[in-house]
Amino acid sequence: MTALLRVEDLTAGYGGAVAVDGLSLALEAGEAVALLGANGAGKSTLLKAVLGLVPASRGRIWIGGEEATGLAVERRVRLGLGYVPEGRRVFPGMSVRDNLEVASPLGRAGRAADLDAVFALFPALEGKAAERAWRLSGGQQQMLAVGRALMGRPRLLLLDEPSLGLSPKLAGEVFAAVKAIAGTGTAVLVAEQSAARALGAARRAVLLRLGRVVHDGPADRLPDDALRDAFLGG
Ligand code: ATP
Helix, strand or coil: CCCCEEEEEEEEEECCEEEEEEEEEEECCCCEEEEECCCCCCHHHHHHHHHCCCCEEEEEEEECCEECCCCCHHHHHHCCEEEECCCCCCCCCCEHHHHHHCCCCCCHHHHHHHHHHHHHHCHHHHCCCCCEHHHCCHHHHHHHHHHHHHHCCCCEEEEECCCCCCCHHHHHHHHHHHHHHHHCCCEEEEEECCHHHHHHHCCEEEEEECCEEEEEEEHHHCCHHHHHHHHHCC
């Protein structure tokens, strides 16, 4: 099977500062992978490098089997990438429905079907369809941000800290959605500082420390010392 994401020996950072250091990783269709690590481990930088917001100084990236190294962000999106940045950016003055509809590349019928699918995944949004996005709670805005990304029909979805600032209940709902999204065949890479929450939704966990993978394996069999090393530095 072709990996939906393949990253090989990727190095990326800011000026001279390396944030992702010779990292390799692959994701198959339908896989939800938790990308875990302490503050500054390089999780956000990895997602941004896959999207093309941060350039790779070394290594290669394939999306859906096509080489994406060096491609512009729009070209990567066309290869099937969806991205939800940290801080759930939605259009605050637009209605929930409009936020979703503008993110769809499809005609009326396809758009309506995808809108229904997002409302089925996040029933809380359906009742708020006509509300302006700024009126939603933080958790609902996060759902809307994920819903917007789904309207682009990604084959690979990158989520940056989706549970940040959410109550345990709402974070649980967001992770239940992550699991459901992976169940439809989309690959999901979700960066999280809160390991416990992410591990419930993911089949596999990748631990980062100082921009490197220190562990990659089944989420339900994560050795304590690997977690400790990733979060506390061994
Ligand atoms: P967090 O959970 O805090 O987002 P993270 O694991 O996502 O952590 P990154 O944000 O990828 O980590 O940061 C990795 C390293 O890159 C850190 O040392 C950080 O200080 C640095 N860094 C991140 N963004 C920038 C930037 N825009 N300019 C310079 N350095 C940056």
